[in-house]
Amino acid sequence: MTITFIGSGNVATHLAEACTHAGFTIKQIWSRSIEHANEITKKFGGVAIDNYADVLPADVFIVSINDDGIAQLPMNLPIGESLIVHTSGATHLSVFEGRFINYGVLYPLQTFSKSRTVDFREVPLCIEANNAANYELVNDLAKKLSDVVHSVDSNSRSVLHLAAVFVCNFTNYLYASGEQLLEEQKIDFNLLRPLIMETAKKVQIMSPALAQTGPAVRGDEQTILRHLQMLDDHPQLWKMYALISAAIKTTSI
């Protein structure tokens, strides 16, 4: 089976690797940046292109570009009756309606960085398709890539994606904020790393609502005030601290 990728970002890179491991042939990697496309083809084969006019037919097309770009995909690509899927959490299946024949979604619910190896067989894949036959095609593809495949419709997927922004993207921003606060005082971020791991491990078996600790849930008002004073020179972190502490206080169990 030949697979062409539209896109060369983190998700495309990790999916291309998983496809190669599954025995599929990478046919082409399209990217606005031929250098980025080359980075993938160097590792996993296929031909790098940066012009939509150069796209050739393939068995499966995987569209893994900026959410805003999926709706702007040219309609004259040689997709024909091949399967085309996008990998976006936030984009409705119907983005392909009336533009392609056989289409679906293959959304990997994971955070990817190019420099980091992920065991793709553990990555939850949320899949959807425009009819039962195509669902089976997407399902077969997904199961060759991962052991964790879920049927998720567009509405549920958009909620999952929103929740993922909170538990992953925003969480990482909080990690970065902690790192910055320590750097300013020349304190080693390594001291916080075990805490970050344990915070994540706890909620693998507990409900986060029951795992809440810290000054806000304990009602340590003096500590909260001191922390806000310490953030006087960090207006964004000050606002975040005040907002999240107030939220924890009102939802505490």
Place this chain on the structure above:
Amino acid sequence: MTITFIGSGNVATHLAEACTHAGFTIKQIWSRSIEHANEITKKFGGVAIDNYADVLPADVFIVSINDDGIAQLPMNLPIGESLIVHTSGATHLSVFEGRFINYGVLYPLQTFSKSRTVDFREVPLCIEANNAANYELVNDLAKKLSDVVHSVDSNSRSVLHLAAVFVCNFTNYLYASGEQLLEEQKIDFNLLRPLIMETAKKVQIMSPALAQTGPAVRGDEQTILRHLQMLDDHPQLWKMYALISAAIKTTSI
């Protein structure tokens, strides 16, 4: 060596367990709630008390209560020349100045829940004392409990504690927010758990500043707008989403 705990919360419970494993004898557990004190003495020995007048001499006193309460500890406790340490991240060493003779701090930089077992030997302990001799006492004690002992002064400890609130307490609140968003749509929180683990694992080896992913850092404005619309009925989450996304955009690399 006999140890008395003032306090019976999560930290006291896990420290009492670690002290028992290290071969120390728990003498008394003081708590405002005799039931809470009993929970610890049942497991790890010692006598539960709920009246400061009943505190007996011991070799070491570990004060593990609400931050606001440490400064209000009665001065007529029979501490004498025994070592007294508090376990608070936010409370200055000087809280004990002029009130006790030999004192220090033993701050476990970890999140504890009573129902969750932690390998205490991996918990970073930040220690400090009012003189070199007491530092050695606290250091000896700490090393019997954990393999990760750091000398951290009160100012650095307060910054570490503030950063810990961001990477642990606030992060857990984001997990709980994700859980709530899914629950409202009857979506299984298990789908998010691998993402939570990977987000934490990534920053064990990468700088979080380099690990940032998601709509805000990618500049997916349409997705951000859709997410804000989805949060219309959640004013606190709406504000958090807007604030953190704006912060990610301004600090993106």
